[in-house]
Amino acid sequence: MESELQAPWWEHLPEDFWRQADGTELDAGNRLKVHGTAAIERVLRTSLSSTVATAMSVALYKGGNAGHEFEALRFYEPLARAGDATRVFLQPPKGIAIETSPATGCSVGLRGIQRFQLRFASPFKPLNPAAQAQFENMQNNLLAHAQHWCHGDRPRPTLIVIHGFAADAPFLNAQALSLASLYRQGYDILLFTYPHHGPRAERGDLFSGVGLFGRGLLSFTESPLHAIHDLRVFIDYLQERGVEHIGVTGISLGGYTASLLATVDERLSFCIPIVPAVSPIDLFLEWWPTSVLLPRLMRSQGVNVAQMRGLTAVHNPLTYKPCIDGKRVLIIGGAGDRFSLPRHLRLLQRHxxxxxxxxxxxxxxxxxxxxxxxxxxxAFMDQWCEALH
Known part of the structure; x- marks a missing residue:
């Protein structure tokens, strides 16, 4: 019994978790909306899955890299099993110089908003020495970027926004979350650019975000660690400017990363993950054609589903004890979501x-x-921030 209690989440999760029936309390009363959007999404999901499968296949099978990649992944499993976030997410150095310049790009609906582009040379070093050579060959990804909407009159509660996969454009996230309205109601906003996206994409990348999957499993595993490192530098920057209340939200990949940040950094006032991915391996097993590629890859390496989850659990929010109280977490999910199915969000809520x-x-x-x-x-943000004046 004692050993069972000590077993990590990926060993407790049923092997067939990705196959289990799903649903929410909204299904019965909103049948057309829920099932209609779910049907549309299954088609769209196949397109994304094909992109992921193609990018990952090229990286893994080029030059027989699959065996090497899996061997390198074994480095992370003991760290994940230990569940000590301080050994994985090392504190970034203080005093990092951040360049500030007026933001450019689409400004539709953003009239009157002071926008600044922030940038710094990220001192992040891969946790796994096997990733160092690949990391050093990158250029654009080594520069961290964010767009800061700042009133400039005094320190204000600030919402950090983390975008989803291939959805880094600030105006997309501004529209999706009505960020201009939040700004005009008194909040500052910091839109973070995830590694391998936007200006962080390397030359030759076919589109923003493809580098997340197109450089293999090792790079895929280090990227969330890199993101958390750079986010903590931006939190340092905000606090140095006198900001007391900092919260985080994100959509999809951004929701996953927001959840992870809340298990690493206790300085957050609140966390609002929106349609977050929670167990990426199970997602890939649910999607076609990654549902074909991944099992074939696991069989070739003698790895089962639980072991595969464990090899990539080092960046999973379920792996670590949360740093902020559950009362400060609001999880938002779609009843018809067929990218991150409702059962994934329930896992996060139980955590x-x-x-x-x-x-x-x-x-x-x-x-x-x-x-x-x-x-x-x-309302949730207002609850955990001081009254805005």
């Missing part, structure tokens, strides 16, 4: 006792009921 879970009658990409969850999100 944070007392956290809240809000369902909307839409999907991962089609956010029906968005207005309702944005109102709840705003």
């Amino acid at each position: 944070w006792p007392d956290s809240q879970l809000h369902w909307f009658p839409g999907s991962h990409l089609i956010h029906l009921g968005r207005g309702e969850y944005l109102l709840r999100m705003r």
Whole structure:
């Protein structure tokens, strides 16, 4: 019994978790919305899965890299099993110089908002020595970027926004989350650029974000660690400017990363993951054609589902004890989501006792009921920040 209690989450999770039936309390009363958006999303999911499968296949099978990659992944499993975030997410150095310049790009709907582009040379070093050579060959990805919407009159509560895969454009996230409205209601906003996206994409990348999967499993595993490192530098920057209340939100990959940040950095006032991925291996087993590629790859390396989860668990929010109280966490999910199915969000909610879970009658990409969850999100932010003046 004692050994069972000490077993990590990936060994407790049923082997067939990715196959289990799913649903939410919204399904019966919103059948058309939930099942309609789910049907559309299954088609769109195949497109994304094909992109991931193609990028990963090229990286893994070029020059027989698969065996080498899996051997390198074994470095992370003992660290994940130990569950000590301080051994994985090392504190970034203090006093990093951050360049500031006026932000450019699409400004539709952003009239009157002071926007600045922030950039610094990231001192992040891969945790796994096997990743060092590949990391040193990158150029653009070594520069951290964020867009800062700052009133400039005094330190204000600040919302950090982390985008989803291939959805790094600030105006997309501004529209999705009505960020201009939050700004005009008194919040500052910091839109973080995830590694391998936007200006961090390397020359020759076919599109923003492809480098996340297109450089193999080792790079895929180090990227969330890199993201957390750079986010903590930006939190340092905000605190040096006198900001006391800092919260984080993100959509999809951004929601996953926001959840991870809340298990690493206790300085957050709140965390609002939106349609977050929670167990990436199970997602890939649910999607086609990654549902074909991944099992074939695991069989070739003699790895089962639980072991595969463990090899990549070093960057999973379920692996570590949360740094902030569950009352400060609001999870938002789509009842018809077929990218991150509802059972994934329930895993995250169970990881944070007392956290809240809000369902909307839409999907991962089609956010029906968005207005309702944005109102709840705003009220939740106000609850954990001092009154705005």
